[in-house]
Amino acid sequence: MKVAVLSGGVGGARFVQGLVEVAEDVTVVGNVGDDVEVLGLHVSPDLDSILYALARLNDEERGWGRAGESWRALETVGELGGDTWFQLGDLDLGLHIVRTQALRSGVPLSSVTLRLARALGIETRVLPATDDRLRTWIGTPVGDFPFQVWFVARGHRDEVDAVRFEGEADATPAPGVFDALTQAELLLVAPSNPYVSVAPILAVPGIREALASRRVPAVAVSPLIGGRAVRGPADRMLERLAGGTSPAHVAEQYAGLIDALVVDEADADDLDGLGEVRPIVTRTLMTDLDARKRLAEAALGAVVA
Amino acid sequence: MKVAVLSGGVGGARFVQGLVEVAEDVTVVGNVGDDVEVLGLHVSPDLDSILYALARLNDEERGWGRAGESWRALETVGELGGDTWFQLGDLDLGLHIVRTQALRSGVPLSSVTLRLARALGIETRVLPATDDRLRTWIGTPVGDFPFQVWFVARGHRDEVDAVRFEGEADATPAPGVFDALTQAELLLVAPSNPYVSVAPILAVPGIREALASRRVPAVAVSPLIGGRAVRGPADRMLERLAGGTSPAHVAEQYAGLIDALVVDEADADDLDGLGEVRPIVTRTLMTDLDARKRLAEAALGAVVA
Numbered sequence: 001m002k003v004a005v006l007s008g009g010v011g012g013a014r015f016v017q018g019l020v021e022v023a024e025d026v027t028v029v030g031n032v033g034d035d036v037e038v039l040g041l042h043v044s045p046d047l048d049s050i051l052y053a054l055a056r057l058n059d060e061e062r063g064w065g066r067a068g069e070s071w072r073a074l075e076t077v078g079e080l081g082g083d084t085w086f087q088l089g090d091l092d093l094g095l096h097i098v099r100t101q102a103l104r105s106g107v108p109l110s111s112v113t114l115r116l117a118r119a120l121g122i123e124t125r126v127l128p129a130t131d132d133r134l135r136t137w138i139g140t141p142v143g144d145f146p147f148q149v150w151f152v153a154r155g156h157r158d159e160v161d162a163v164r165f166e167g168e169a170d171a172t173p174a175p176g177v178f179d180a181l182t183q184a185e186l187l188l189v190a191p192s193n194p195y196v197s198v199a200p201i202l203a204v205p206g207i208r209e210a211l212a213s214r215r216v217p218a219v220a221v222s223p224l225i226g227g228r229a230v231r232g233p234a235d236r237m238l239e240r241l242a243g244g245t246s247p248a249h250v251a252e253q254y255a256g257l258i259d260a261l262v263v264d265e266a267d268a269d270d271l272d273g274l275g276e277v278r279p280i281v282t283r284t285l286m287t288d289l290d291a292r293k294r295l296a297e298a299a300l301g302a303v304v305a
Numbered sequence: 306m307k308v309a310v311l312s313g314g315v316g317g318a319r320f321v322q323g324l325v326e327v328a329e330d331v332t333v334v335g336n337v338g339d340d341v342e343v344l345g346l347h348v349s350p351d352l353d354s355i356l357y358a359l360a361r362l363n364d365e366e367r368g369w370g371r372a373g374e375s376w377r378a379l380e381t382v383g384e385l386g387g388d389t390w391f392q393l394g395d396l397d398l399g400l401h402i403v404r405t406q407a408l409r410s411g412v413p414l415s416s417v418t419l420r421l422a423r424a425l426g427i428e429t430r431v432l433p434a435t436d437d438r439l440r441t442w443i444g445t446p447v448g449d450f451p452f453q454v455w456f457v458a459r460g461h462r463d464e465v466d467a468v469r470f471e472g473e474a475d476a477t478p479a480p481g482v483f484d485a486l487t488q489a490e491l492l493l494v495a496p497s498n499p500y501v502s503v504a505p506i507l508a509v510p511g512i513r514e515a516l517a518s519r520r521v522p523a524v525a526v527s528p529l530i531g532g533r534a535v536r537g538p539a540d541r542m543l544e545r546l547a548g549g550t551s552p553a554h555v556a557e558q559y560a561g562l563i564d565a566l567v568v569d570e571a572d573a574d575d576l577d578g579l580g581e582v583r584p585i586v587t588r589t590l591m592t593d594l595d596a597r598k599r600l601a602e603a604a605l606g607a608v609v610a
Contacts, residue, residue: 039402039403039406040345040406040409070377070395072375072377072395072399073378073395073396073398073399073402075399076398076399076400077399077402077403079399079424080399080420080421080424080425081403081424082399082406090375090378090395090398091377091381092381093378093381093398094377094378094379094380094382094384094387095385097345097346097378098382098387101344101345101387104345120384120385
């Protein structure tokens with residue numbers, strides 16, 4: 001079965017790691033809205049989280065980056081007066097260096113990503129939503145910030161009033177994205193932050209439309225458990241921007257785009273207002289690979305259900 | 306006493322390390338002809354050798370780079386299909402990243418170098434010969450190569466027929482260089498390769514002239530011991546390009562620019578042909594800091610002699 005999944009970083013990457021174990025033909029469409037130029041290097045945190053998870057190189061405890069990472073280059077950068085607000089490990093740097101060099105020589109991000117995936121022994125197709133420059137900006141009571149400034153440098157402490165995507169009007173889906181979405185037999189939205197992980201993917205002209213005009217089932221997995229984010233600010237954002245953190249508030253973010261929403265057992269008593277979106281209740285905490293596979297199977301189950 | 310010293314990388318850096326211990330007001334004018342863009346980073350190997358030696362961070366055994374270095378980023382680069390012909394350690398990378406970012410933002414190399422030196426706690430003024438792009442090319446029987454391609458990638462196995470400096474016509478001395486050379490009470494040439502370490506410095510219009518019109522003593526230290534290079538291809542180059550490796554052949558490279566040449570005891574019987582260049586015979590092998598200080602003292606001695 002051909003599956004296309006929209007995914008953000010850490011949570012999405014864990015889901016994708018389980019998904020590729022239970023589905024054969026998976027295309028991942030990753031968020032690039034939180035890409036950032038740091039220390040002169042192009043960093044694609046969400047794509048990297050997906051690559052590292054698929055290559056089983058990800059650090060499970062820290063949740064992001066590579067296992068067995070070291071920080072010697074960054075320590076030197078700090079000693080020499082350079083920026084260290086964005087954590088780049090030595091192993092991670094190797095990837096950023098290779099990608100940045102390829103991008104500078106004119107290779108599109110999608111080609112670089114496929115090349116990196118191949119070098120890491122990954123068979124799954126991992127694509128950025130777009131090869132164009134698309135950047136998430138966060139509007140807060142104290143000003144507008146580029147995503148990573150808000151998220152990392154300011155520790156996402158500022159409440160979010162608005163999210164916008166610089167470059168969205170001119171962006172086009174990366175090669176392979178549109179075909180993957182229109183030829184898929186199942187469309188999935190990973191358990192990622194709807195506002196800052198999935199929305200920047202949907203903001204690329206053509207992608208939202210492909211989902212809206214689908215002829216196959218589309219299933220999102222809620223990133224919340226009992227109305228709380230496992231990590232990150234998704235719950236605070238939903239509370240402030242949508243007025244609540246129930247499954248209905250999550251589903252609302254994908255209005256017209258999904259047919260079912262996978263929710264946690266902890267939210268089973270809070271299923272009002274889902275309308276035509278069918279709830280699929282299961283355990284959603286992705287503690288290990290088995291849990292990730294089970295969650296992916298629950299989402300896949302939507303097709304045969 | 307104000308001292309200005311022209312220096313290449315490893316050997317020069319060791320000499321400079323001793324020099325600053327025995328002289329108070331030292332300005333180092335470093336070679337940038339072997340600078341290289343590698344993995345998208347601007348690397349200045351000779352300036353770095355000088356900085357690392359002065360900060361006592363240099364690796365004495367390997368002879369270049371930093372002590373306690375690790376290679377995790379570069380290993381990742383290799384695993385991902387990137388170039389690994391030029392060895393960049395994790396600690397070293399931190400410096401290259403900071404410098405490259407500053408250069409890209411428009412800061413001249415001399416300012417970056419002073420900034421790095423300050424961050425490393427170095428009080429000695431370390432200046433690149435020029436802020437302009439100047440690159441050493443090596444002409445060999447099998448073609449012309451950029452310096453680092455000949456030196457590192459090809460292991461300097463090709464005989465050298467010619468050395469040229471791309472950009473020399475348009476280069477100007479970096480801020481501070483001309484003043485350092487004209488205000489110095491002693492001019493020194495470190496024990497570096499005359500063709501590929503010192504010549505690229507002298508190639509910057511104004512620098513050779515400053516030495517030629519000096520009113521103070523100028524002393525070079527021969528990089529050869531018993532007619533052999535301690536490391537690197539200086540002896541092979543002298544043999545092929547100058548017809549021999551005696552002190553006279555070394556002095557000939559600095560014709561009109563020096564008043565004395567420090568040579569090793571092993572060359573004491575081979576002092577013919579030095580003309581007006583006075584030989585200073587001493588032990589020149591710079592095994593440790595004491596040896597480096599003694600060698601620097603021998604060179605300084607030229608003023609009072």
